[in-house]
Amino acid sequence: MPLIMGMSVLLTCQFLGEVIARGLTLPIPGPVIGMVILLAGLMVRGKVPRSLRLTGEGLLCYLTLLFVPAGVGLMVHFALIGRDLVPILVTLMVSTGLTLAATAWVLDRLNRRRGGQGR
Amino acid sequence: MNLASLDQLWVYLSGNPLLWLLGTLVVFALAVRINKALGGTPLVHPVTLSIAMLIGLLLLADMDYATYFEGAQFIHFLLGPATVALAIPLYDHRERIRRLLVPLLLACLVGIAVAVTSTVGLSLALGARLETVLSLAPRSVTSPIAMGIAEQIGGIPSLAAGLVLLTGSIGCALSPWVFRLLRIEDPAVKGFALGLSAHGFGTAQAFARIGAVAGAFSGLAMGLTGLLTAFLLPLITRLLGLGS
Numbered sequence: 001m002p003l004i005m006g007m008s009v010l011l012t013c014q015f016l017g018e019v020i021a022r023g024l025t026l027p028i029p030g031p032v033i034g035m036v037i038l039l040a041g042l043m044v045r046g047k048v049p050r051s052l053r054l055t056g057e058g059l060l061c062y063l064t065l066l067f068v069p070a071g072v073g074l075m076v077h078f079a080l081i082g083r084d085l086v087p088i089l090v091t092l093m094v095s096t097g098l099t100l101a102a103t104a105w106v107l108d109r110l111n112r113r114r115g116g117q118g119r
Numbered sequence: 120m121n122l123a124s125l126d127q128l129w130v131y132l133s134g135n136p137l138l139w140l141l142g143t144l145v146v147f148a149l150a151v152r153i154n155k156a157l158g159g160t161p162l163v164h165p166v167t168l169s170i171a172m173l174i175g176l177l178l179l180a181d182m183d184y185a186t187y188f189e190g191a192q193f194i195h196f197l198l199g200p201a202t203v204a205l206a207i208p209l210y211d212h213r214e215r216i217r218r219l220l221v222p223l224l225l226a227c228l229v230g231i232a233v234a235v236t237s238t239v240g241l242s243l244a245l246g247a248r249l250e251t252v253l254s255l256a257p258r259s260v261t262s263p264i265a266m267g268i269a270e271q272i273g274g275i276p277s278l279a280a281g282l283v284l285l286t287g288s289i290g291c292a293l294s295p296w297v298f299r300l301l302r303i304e305d306p307a308v309k310g311f312a313l314g315l316s317a318h319g320f321g322t323a324q325a326f327a328r329i330g331a332v333a334g335a336f337s338g339l340a341m342g343l344t345g346l347l348t349a350f351l352l353p354l355i356t357r358l359l360g361l362g363s
Contacts, residue, residue: 010200017203028349029267031202035342038206048207056204059197060338063319064166065147066198069191070266071170071284073277075177076184080251080278087245091255092282095237096289096316099259100297103230103340104312108303110222 006055013038133182139190146172159327164288164320170281202264205345208338216339223311227343230315234259235348235355254278257352258286259316264345272356283318290317291324306333314340 017034020026026033042048048056059066074081081088132138150168157163177187188195209216216223235256242252254274257265260283269279294313303309310333313321318341326334 007200010203013203013206014199029202029264031199032264032267032346032349034199034203035206035209036346038203039209042206042210043213048210053207055200056207059201059204060208063201064164064323065144066194066201067166067280067284067319068143068147068169068173069188069195070198070277070280071166072173072177072187072191073184074170074281074284075174077275077278077281080248080275081281084242084247084251087242087247088251088255088282090245091238091241091247092258092285092289093293095234095241096259096286097293097297098237099230099234099316100290100294100312101301102233103226103315104298104303104308105301106229107222107226107308107311108301108305110225111219111305111308114222 002051002054003058005049005051006053009049009052010034010038010055010059013041133180134186136190136193139182139187140193141190142176143169143173143191143194146176162292164291166284166320167288170284202345205338205342208335209342212335212339215335223339223343226311227315227340227347230312230340231259231344231348231351234316235352239356239359250275251278253356255282256356257348258282259290260318260345260348264349268349268352271353284320287317287320291320294321294324306330307336309333310336311340313337315344318344 013034014031015034016037017032018030020033021028021030147165147169150165150172153168154160154163154165173187176182177184238255238258239252242255247255250273252274253272254269256272256274257268257279260268265279265283266276268274270276290313294309294317297303298309298312303312306329309329310322310325313325313329313333314337315321317324322334322337322341325337
């Protein structure tokens, strides 16, 4: 039963998220709102129920597998990617490097200024 | 068994969801093995490898994506509940997050600003098409969120998902060099930067290569970035006058 209970909680949050996103025509995906709803619920409840942890952490363990079906969808866009191949590759390499560096640098600086507290 | 019945068997099986559901799982398991055999190198990520192998198989079998997706959709569906489940690591680390809230939020906003402006700026400057630019824009966010955002701002969801995956593998490959260059040693900082720029791939990498603290902060960065980008990006593209 724990898997069924855990999955029901996750799907309920996702469902509520979808209803809110569609109902209010928000520019935010339903599962993201579902995540906020679950976080609020956990804050109120004060602990993570065992069944939810079992299911949730099980799903997060295999997070990378879940990307595969969507990724195979790249094959549909070979033509579009091919036309923009150079801009796409250059943008991805440069921008990802910049993002990594900027985030790490800012957080490192702010942490040091606080005297390394909270590490 | 004669040849004709084998032929019919293939026609039956190849149109059946079971084949490609099983195929996806087996190929992924194989890709994980290959990655381990190569010493877990971030240059050949199991997901990138699985996608390449599956596309190769589909092209060889002359199968279209719609048929493949009929089977693979059962795996794809789990992305929704998995996104919701990200609330669990966020809840687990709420104390630490509360203490570091201001620096984390600032770093997150800077990271998102750099990611979005450099992506949109570079791709426009290099002459990419508008739909490509809009599918590239949410690329450092975990793919279920990126797909939703791309749809909202007028990009192509499945192209966005593919670009997110490429970003993840590039981020994992670049991170050791970037950290060495900037002399970053704090695992929390490394994890946060990885999760922000390379989402789920970065988080998996942080857990496996750096440690539990890095993994937790990476998961946090991934959730926070997803949430903030989902709110901010539609506004940013509207401000820049791109898309719908």
